[in-house]
Amino acid sequence: MSEQLIYTLCRSGVGVTAGYGVYSTSAGMSAADRAEIEAKYSLYTAPESIPVSGADDPNIAKMPVSLGFARLGSGSECITRQVYTGADYDNPARMGNFISHSVTDPCFSFHPIEALGFQGFCGDMHYEEMDCSVAPPVLPGMEVSCPDMLGRVKAFVAGHDKAFLRELAYRMLDAVDDRLKRVFVAEGYDNADWMAAATMLLPTDLSKSVPFITYTGTPERCFHKLAGIFDDGPQPPEVSLFKISVKGLKESERDPLFDSYVDGAYAEGSDREAFFAFLSRTGWTEVGKRLANAYHLFSVCEKGYVPPAELCYKCTDALKAVIGSATDTDIRLAYDAVKDAMDDEDAAFYKEAAVSAVKDQALADRMLAELAVRSLGPSRGLEDGRSIVESYSKNAGAVSDCLRLGASGMLDYPAGRYYCLRDWMATGRKEAADALSGYSDPGEAFAEAACEDADVFVSAVGDGSPLPDSAKRLLKDKMVAMEARLPKEMLGKVFGYALENDQALASELFEGASSRTDGMALREEFIDAAIGIGSMDLAETMAEEYVERAIGGDLTHAVSFIGSRASSVGNEAPRRLLSALAGSIDFSSFGPLPAADEALKMFPEMEGMLPADDVSRIRMLAAADEIRRRGTVDGLLDLSGLQDPGAFVALCVKGPLPQKNVEGWISDRMRWFKDCPDEAAKRMQAMIMRSGAGEDADAISAFIKSAKSIGASDEAVFSSLRLDRKTARKVRKQIPEDLQAAFDKYYVEEEEQPGALKGLLSRTSKDPEAKKDDAKRPEAKEEPKKGGLFGLFKR
Incomplete structure (x- = not known):
């Protein structure tokens, strides 16, 4: 009641x-x-x-x-x-x-x-x-029964513009979605029939979500979503309200499929009741514009409708609302209708909620496999290895689904093959191994991706890998080709594997290091790795190659590296290196000196490794530096084999002269050049004159005595000396008597000529006795005239 x-x-x-x-x-x-x-x-x-x-x-x-x-x-x-x-x-x-x-x-x-x-x-x-004077009696409860008015609505709709009903239905649902919206129908006495047609598009229970009134004379205080007014009466307020009438109707952009439902809802063969039954079966409870999405799902599941790509989301949206009560058939039909056009969000819904709701395991597996393949779609366009590697983590789940569900064939493309390899590494899955065994030519992109990580590469080419030998060979060739740009640490891991399992690959990697800017450092790591595992033959071979690359480069470092590993790399590499060092020494400079010093430290007994001449050159370069710096050298110095003794002497005798003990400095150095006295004399004499010591009688006399003591010829000692008369007298007094004759031989006074060098000494036809007589004359003791240069030794 x-x-x-x-x-x-x-x-x-x-x-x-x-x-x-x-x-x-x-x-x-x-x-x-x-x-x-x-x-x-x-x-x-x-x-x-x-x-x-x-x-x-x-x-x-x-x-x-x-x-x-x-x-x-x-x-x-x-x-x-x-x-x-x-x-x-x-x-x-x-x-x-x-x-x-x-x-x-x-x-x-x-x-x-x-x-x-x-x-x-x-x-x-x-x-x-x-007009009762007392309160009226209480009203009884009552039975409310209504005649079916569907016939009335059908007749009404048949005689009126369906465009208005379509717009009214859309506006009604839109108003339900928005708390503030109202729809006012201004069709006078037809308002009730229009509202009946609109609300009866919904099942009975859903229609009650639309509060309505067929006529209100006070639209400004209306509490209903749908209200009828007379067009010439009070008008509704403008804010958040919508007035609709047949006259001047302006249609909105609506859902075309739902419009078709409205158009045919009251016609013969209408699907209205079937739609109501579907809503009831699936437990649909929403009223609003989303009801149009429910009609999409109904059309797909009950009518075989195939939605266009741009409207597929509506079907999925409706399925989300009823997934808990949808049947396997509902889910399958909806999925099949939209699977080629769904976005990532909808795909995630089908993978998680929809698949979980399906009771048929075969259907669930098929959906998962297809969704996995779909999610891998973007990876099909990847062609460079780094991009493929970076994309694996987000695709690992989809790859796992493909393999688990027997869809490994969907992975037969460059990135997919790499994903398959990574899955096999992680799980040992048989399906992955079976797929890999069929990749005889997996492609350059696959190989590049596999070579981006040492662990992946080693697993791919190792004995336990299911890849065919041809694929493994491709990966090895690619590793060598990519060596120039791969991280050194990664190459170290790969080389370590190759040392123990594939020395041919190790040799290729060692040779390929030449393409890198850090190639020598990498080679050194490779040599140490070979030594570390006791692979002495390979270490020896690599050391020889290393030396060939080092010649012409930094010999000091190479000597230090090879020298500290001499016991492990055989004799040939050190011999070649030292021979190259000896060949670079021409005594024109001390350039090779650091390498020579390092060689003497690393190979103190190098005489058994090199020809005597090569050993001598290395030792003599070091000796030249000792003489230059200290004036002495440990041991004996044999210069008899020098091809260019002058160059050697020039290295040893370098200025500037010291401020103190010049005589000692000169004599200390001259004594080492008994095997090339003239070259030493000429070099020392030239350095003395250039350094401004040409008027230092002590330095000149020390030079003369030292030079003559090691056997220098008179000409080498005296011919280029330029002394003024005063300095010459002092020098003559300081040198031994047995050297004075030679000194006098090269010293003759010459008459000063205008503009001539002062005190020029030159060789004449006078005999020694005449020179002595001239020296006794008073004129000989006079001071030279100002402005003249003399005392010059000259042949």
């Missing part, structure tokens, strides 16, 4: 005395429901376009009947019918009276709009009822 309430003008009622108020209610209606109905749904304002002037005015019959539906705060459903009755019961001259009759029920069993045909509503009251 439903509860009822009548609201009108009366003398006495429930809480009212002489005025508008609740006339009476049934006993079961709660005070809260009664108060809400009275406050919000018990008002009728007549249209201004229908004037009335008295109780018998025929226009009273033209007043629109208002039928409204709303769900109360208590959850009860409320249907209210309001009719205009004209004059007040107690003042016939005052118009505006109405009767509002409401019925409530926990859940009406029909579309609320069908209450248009309910005959139990109160449409009129006698004077005596309204």
Whole structure:
């Protein structure tokens, strides 16, 4: 039984005395429901376009009947019918009276709009009822039954513009989605039929999500989503509201498939009931624009509809809402319809929620495999190894699904093959191994990717790898080709594997190091690795190659490296290196000296490794440096084999002269050149003169004595000396008597000529005795005239 309430003008009622108020209610209606109905749904304002002037005015019959539906705060459903009755019961001259009759029920069993045909509503009251002096009796509960009005709606829709119904349906659903929106239908007496057509597009329970009123004269205080107005009456406010009428209709952009449902809903062969049944079966509860998505899912699952790519998301969106009650068939049909056009978000839904909901394991496996393949789609375009490697982590799950579900054939492309290799490394999965065994030519991109990581490469080419030998060979060739750009640490790992398992590859890697800027350092690591595992033959071979590359480069470092490993790399590499060092020594500079010093430190007994001449050159370069710096050298110095003794002497004797003990400095150095005295004399004499010591009698006499003591010829000692007379006298006094004759031989005074060098000494036809006589003459003791140069030794 439903509860009822009548609201009108009366003398006495429930809480009212002489005025508008609740006339009476049934006993079961709660005070809260009664108060809400009275406050919000018990008002009728007549249209201004229908004037009335008295109780018998025929226009009273033209007043629109208002039928409204709303769900109360208590959850009860409320249907209210309001009719205009004209004059007040107690003042016939005052118009505006109405009767509002409401019925409530926990859940009406029909579309609320069908209450248009309910005959139990109160449409009129006698004077005596309204003018009662005591409260009227409590109303009984009542049965509300309505005739089916589908026929009426079908007839109405058939005779009117379907475009208006399409727009009204869209606007109605849109308003349900937005708390602030209202839709006002301005079609006068047709409002009720339009609302019936719109709300009955929904199943009974869903239609109750649309509170409506077929007529309101106060749109500004309307509490319904869908409301009818008379076009010439009060207009709805503009904010967040929408007024719709056939005249001047402006259609929105709507869902074309749902439009087709609206167009055919009341036609012969309509799928309306089937749609309702589908919504009921799947437990659909939403009303709003998303209902159009439900119709997409229904069309796919029940009608074989294939949505265009741009609308596929609607089907999936609806399935998300009902996944808990959807059948395997629903899921399969929806998935098959959209799988080629779904985005990543929808794909994730099918992989997780949909597959989990499927009871048929074969279907679930098929979906997972296809979804895995789909997720790998972007990787099909990858052609460079680094990109393939970086993409593996995000695709590992999909690869695992493909292999587990027997879809390894879907991985037969460069990146997929690499993914398969990585899966096999991680899991040892048989399906991965079987797939790899068929990759006889996996491609350059696969090989490049496998060579980007040492562990992957080693696993791929190792004995346990399922890859065919041809694929392994491809990977090895690629590793050598990529050696120039791979990290040194990674190459070290690969080389370590090759040393123990594939020395041919190790040799190729060692040779390929030449393409790197750090090639020598890498070779050194490789040699140490070979030594470390006891592979002495390979270490020896690599050391020889290393030396060939080092010649012409930094010999000092090479000597240090090979020298410290001499016991492990055989004799040939050290011999070649030392021989190259000896060949680079021409005594024109000390350039090779650091290498020579390092060689003497690393190979102190090198005489057994090199020809004597080579050993001598290395030792003599070091000796030259000792003589240059200290004036002495340990051991004996044999210069007899020098091809260019002058160059050697020039290295040993370098300025500047010291400020103190010049005589000692000169004699210390000259004593080492007994095997090439003339070269030493010439070099020392030239250095003395260039250094400004040409007037230092002590230095000159020390030079003469040292040079003659090692056997230098008179010409080498005296011929290029340039001394003034004063210095010459001092020098003559300081040298031994047995050297004075030779000194005098090269010293002859010559008459000064204008512009001539002062004191030029030159060889003449005078004999020694004549020179002595000249020296005794007083003129010989006189000081030289200013401005002249003399004392020059010259042949």
